[in-house]
Amino acid sequence: MQTFDLINQANAEYVERLFQQYQQSPGSIDPEWRAFFAGFELGAGGRSPSIVPSVGSTPIEGFHGPLAVEIADLVHSYRELGHFVANLDPLGHNRNNHPLLELSEFGLSLADLDRNVGADGFQGTTNGSLRDLIERLRVTYCSTLGVEFMDISDKTQREWLIQRMEPIFNKPALPAEQRVEMLKQIVCAQGFEEFLGVKYGTAKRFGLEGGEALIPLLNQIVDDGSALGVDEIVFGMAHRGRLNVLAHVLKKPHETILGEFEGKLVADDEGDGDVKYHLGYSADRTAAAGRKIHLALSFNPSHLELVNPVVEGIVRGKQYYLRDDNRTRVVPVLIHGDAAFCGQGIVQETIALSEMPYWRTGGTIHVIINNQVGFTTMPKQGRFTPYPTDVAKMIQAPIFHVNGDDPEACAWAAKLAIAFRQEFHCDVFLDLWCYRRLGHNEQDEPSFTQPLMYHEIAAHTALREIYSKRLIDEGVVTADQVEQMKAEARAQFDKAQSTAREPTMRAPVKMFGGVWQGMTKAPPDMSAVTKVGADVIQRVAGAIRNVPEGFTVHPKLQRLMDARVQMAQGNAPFDWGTAEMMSLGSLLLEGTAVRFVGQDVQRGTFSHRHACLHDYHTGQKYYPLANIAPEQAPVALVNSMLSELAVLGFEYGFASSDPRNLVMWEAQFGDFVNGAQAIIDQFIIAAESKWGKYCGLVMMLPHGYEGAGPEHSYAYLDRFLALSAENNIQVVQSTMPSQHFHVLRRQMKRSFRKPLIMMMPKSLLRHEMSASPLSELTEGAFQLIIDDPTEPNRDKVERVLLCSGKIYFTIHQARQKHNAGNVAIVRVEQLYPFPQKEIAGVLAKYRNATEIAWVQEEPENRGAWTFMERRLRRMLPDGRVLEYFGREEAASPAVGSYKLHQIEEHDIVTRALDLPAPPAANGQANATNGQSAQPPRQSAVEPSTPQPAEAVARPA
Secondary structure, eight states: OOOOHHHHHSOHHHHHHHHHHHHHOGGGSOHHHHHHHHHHHHHTTTSOOOOOOSTTOOOOTTOOTHHHHHHHHHHHHHHHHGGGGSOOOTTOOOOOOOGGGSGGGGTOOGGGTTSBOOOTTOOSOOOSBHHHHHHHHHHHHSSSEEEEOTTOOOHHHHHHHHHHHGGGTTOOOOOHHHHHHHHHHHHHHHHHHHHHHHHTTTSOOOOOTTOTTHHHHHHHHHHHHHHTTOOEEEEEEOSTTHHHHHHHTSOOOHHHHHHHHHTOEEOOSOSOOOOGGGOOEEEEEEOTTSOEEEEEEOOOOSSTTTHHHHHHHHHHHHHHHTTOTTSOSEEEEEEEEHHHHHHOHHHHHHHHHTTSTTTOOSOOEEEEEEOSSBTTBOHHHHOSSSSGGGGGGGGTOOEEEEETTOHHHHHHHHHHHHHHHHHHOSOEEEEEEOOOSSOSSTTOOGGGTOHHHHHHHHHSOOHHHHHHHHHHHTTSSOHHHHHHHHHHHHHHHHHHHHHHTSOEEOOOOOTTOGGGTTOOOOOSOOOOOOOOOHHHHHHHHHHHHOOOTTOOOOHHHHHHHHHHHHHHTTSSOBOHHHHHHHHHHHHHHTTOEEEEEETTTTTOTTSOOOOSEEOTTTOOEEOGGGGSOTTSOOEEEEEOOSOSHHHHHHHHHHHHHOTTEEEEEEOSSGGGGGGGHHHIIIIITTHHHHHOOOOOOEEEEEOOOSSOOTTSSOOOHHHHHHTOOTTOOEEEOOOSHHHHHHHHHHHHSSSSOOOEEEEEOSGGGGOTTSOBOTHHHHSOOOOSEEOOTTOOOGGGOOEEEEEOSTHHHHHHHHHHHHTOTTEEEEEEOEEESOOHHHHHHHHHHOTTOOEEEEEEEEETTSTTHHHHHHHHHHHOOTTOEEEEEEEOOOSSSSOSOHHHHHHHHHHHHHHHTTOOOOOOOTTOOOOOSSSOOOOOOOOSSOOSSOOOOGGGOOOO
8 A cells, every 4th residue: 555644744663553553452542543544444445454664665575464564663673772782892791682673572483584575664685585684684783883873853864874874784895995094003002002011011091902993983083074074173081092092093293192101301381280191182184085184182180071061162162263153164072981971970961061052062973982891890880771871862862882893893883973973963972892901090900800801801802913813814914014014113112212212392282372372371460451431331231222123121121221321321320230231242342252151141140130131022032232233243141051060161161262252151159169160170270280271261159148048158269269379260259340340351351361250249239339330430440459448547547357248348337337437448359369469558558557357258267268367467567466257167158047147247247346245145156256155246237138039049
């Protein structure tokens, strides 16, 4: 029978199964389908009809009805399940059968093997017998390459793979010269590891022994990628095999690598450096087709999978400045370990980002070096799934499982992977089954924990010998030619070592090449001219209010839009949200692109930003900052998925790839930065010192004690200050909108880039005292410290209070109320780099002040106190005393009771201003500066912050 529309529109195989079920038990299926099949049989004139399962299927001679369905089922099942019985493990631990692939599962028996059944949708040629069909299916899907692709819902992607795999049974006929070249690569890869093992036996190198097929696999991606229009590949990988990849894929000179072992390199740059198997490298290379391609391996710390989102961000940044809108010119390749790939959450977070519009890179090729052991942990202890790649099914990507002892299958899988990626712009996974001939590192004894496995490995023939024998047996090469390859490789390594033993300069790191041309290291003076004209402010404000015709702004937001215009005209002081919009808008008009992401950045967690407007009636979105002027730079203000670790890693990578973009990440609450701490420690803090890599990423972390409890108060300021050294980062806690305006502009108006960590306010976003006139945006610049604006009589000031952040306004209001004229309050707006000269200059003005104190709202073991204390003590003149006013040490960042928060805050203010102690109340203890607890004082000042609204808080 011919197919018709309903069958074509539905899943034909599903319909076939339903029909079979109908024939066996009509009452077991849906009534609509039951009526359909009844009519179908009636139309067949009483015959047993056969529904053709797919276009191009061949009717089966002698088989009717259900039997035809079972042959289609057979083909489908091998496509779906064949990988389970594939020859994937070089050590031989493979499954020989699967219950769902038994003949009986399809209503067939051994007696049917020689019956003529045709191909029934299988794209490879057969002699028509069931026996030959099964043999061809097994060759295609159960040999040294197993493929998972039938859970992909995209029909076009499935058919694309089928049409490339089945006609050649997943075994392309490779030209002899390509096979010889692959053998040379394997000889060099294995020879290099053996050379290092002999010459530097006690050094860690995390060698590739057992996984040498990775080299021809990666080289195939490079060569085919170049032929398919790829201009650049950015690699990310952990330790294992890294030196081999550097040498034989990126072509880093052997003498440079060996020089790192010899320790003869002379440093020509500043910083602390890193171990050899963390280092990155980049170079141009001529691919097989004669076309140049740029290869880069990203620097990577010991946190194995941490580099994943960083590479993705670098690639996205490169695609941006190359105008690679189709995302085909720059390709990310990530090389994973099997245990880390399925064990570390950042892998899943990065995979999830791959399908998000503002984080898409057009597809990543993931290569899993499947050692079948993680350090000392076997797979059954490290995961509950059959494969480490099972986490990839969350995005329905094709997965190629390949035996590392078959380099030709590895190369074919790589060829399919890069072609699929270029065609469909989505991720592909290559699961390279191999083994680790030595321990986790070369000093380990793996047989302590895996004795049986390592008996097998010791007896297993190395890939070089396996593949050379194969080519010799097939007449492709001779044994003498193989020996010559080995001798040439050894001579190359010996020559490189001779060169490496001579004192030489370290390979220069191109810190300011390419898009970084013109950038410099940070000078002592890190200031910048950041003021703008009033006309620019008014232009940005006007664009914010001028929404498209027919667009209805939320009634409450319309008042905010109008107020922002009034601020720009000088009729009202600027609040934080408006000052920020003016800063970003002015940068956009000057040609600086802005990328601002976070979990709620469009509205702002505290409903202060509203950078994206939603039509009150239709929900349509409008971005005012994207519509200031036709000539402006692009802007992306995007709410991210609920991730800190991967998203921050991505933004770091983006910012490090191009210094011309202002890249900003905002945490929903500052304490959520905990979820991204590994990226902060390993990359943001230390990349400049370790690797000479610069970055201007801005991190905005809401911070401030509002009585909201321990999880919504604190951005771990002390942690950032403890990590500050060698001018590696900038840590700022601004108290005024104008300061926020200038510090953001300062970030892009200098010839260098440093990460900027901003402790952002919450209640201050609308505080009447934290507002700035227009003149503070059109004049001045970012102030490292702000002297007391009340200008107290300096001769009468006996105590100078240094502080940072919201606590200033709390103390100032109490001082005004109690007329404490003998106290001056100085704000430290930039905590690091430490503004020693500026603080010393201000303190010198208060020559009669014998008490200098640091005041903070955080507990004594948190906040800036431990950072400031030793610096302030070193610079205090003789005769002056340094004091601390704040909460006692505490294990938790903040108390959970709003009332107790108020008591503690009032106590800090009372002691800082030396106000009379109120009478004791209820016998409760209160926070002190390390002295014995005193009875709680009555409020010396009205609470400075309102009860926090739970409506703006994400559940912790």
